[in-house]
Amino acid sequence: MSHDLADVDKSTGIELTEVLAAFTRLRRENDLLVAAIARDHGLHAPDFRAVAFVRTTPDLTPRGLAEYLALSLSATTAVIDRLVASGYVLRTPNPEDGRSVRLEVTQEGADAVEDALEIYTAAFNISVPADRREDVAATFIDIADALAEVAVARTASARA
Structure with missing residues (x-):
């Protein structure tokens, strides 16, 4: 990819x-x-x-x-x-x-x-202004989830 x-x-x-x-x-x-x-x-x-x-x-x-x-x-x-x-x-x-x-x-x-x-x-x-904190937190979570997903896919493809 x-x-x-x-x-x-x-x-x-x-x-x-x-x-x-x-x-x-x-x-x-x-x-x-x-x-x-x-x-x-x-x-x-x-x-x-x-x-x-x-x-x-x-x-x-x-x-x-x-x-x-x-x-x-x-x-x-x-x-x-x-x-x-x-x-x-x-x-x-x-x-x-x-x-x-x-x-x-x-x-x-x-x-x-x-x-x-x-x-x-x-x-x-x-x-981070108070009115942006929810969006910033959601972005951090999205990035963390994506990094975990990519890491799992990478590990799986390395084992294949």
Whole structure:
């Protein structure tokens, strides 16, 4: 499947390459911000992302975190060990089966995520007027869904 990146939207005059460049810039600025927030809290960016996911995902298991981080279970265990040692995450017994554990964020971890949320809230308040937020959220969801769809199709065609 080939796409013409120079395809111009006739209604706006914007080429797809401009949209992709804007998306790339957004990703880069986000990566830099996450790294800075993580550093402020004595963490590396991947560890901070893990803390944020633990904070927003009830009943999370190490396997669930591994899937989110796209890491092996052993690599994720190393991340969890660091986060537990640094006081950002707790391992708690799974009440449904006494052998496994669930992950919970500590108050320190919650505070770090709250710090990030304040920064993102400020940025979105500056850049997205209230009357456009629903459209922007829908666009983000559409892009995420399309990326997931393309990734699944790519994986399927690679296996064929």
